[in-house]
Amino acid sequence: MLKSEWCYGRMNGKNQLLENLEKLHTTELGVGRIKKNLSLDTDDVVQWCQTKIKSAEADIKRNGKNWYVGIDNCVITINAYSYTIITAHRSRQENKRES
Template sequence: MMIENDLLQNLEKIHTTEMGIDRIKRNLSLDCDDVVEWCENQIKLAGMQDEKISRKGKNWYVDIGCGIITVNAYSYTIITAHKK
């Protein structure tokens, strides 16, 4: 079952900065060309599981198993991602 929330309904708005791309790649040890697309896919997968996406204050926190993706709730900017 897909849990609906503002983050999932606005996936097309998700973006990040060049510094954000570097930070996400470094923090999650990613080797992919499109970090934003990778994050979008992880967010979609998390949306299919209860309690994987939560909002605290101005940010969404997405548990992707190996880490947490942090997305600003107003601008839909991927701020960072960290390994658990």
């Protein structure tokens, strides 16, 4: 694979995620895990994640079968095929500052 194809594929993946935000979902366990990890007080975790992903400041990267969205000192992990939000957690830099 040429470097230009690799770069295009990554950008295309970012656009693919943004174009399919309506497919984003998670499980009941995922909701609990995300709320706990981020100390969220919201009833709609999926909507919260969609808003973060749509932000101009969101850093969206695909690595293998998952997308990783970095925004506001947290990382949201999404399965690239099913659009399932797997987890979300504070970024490592944020965790180090709290220690």
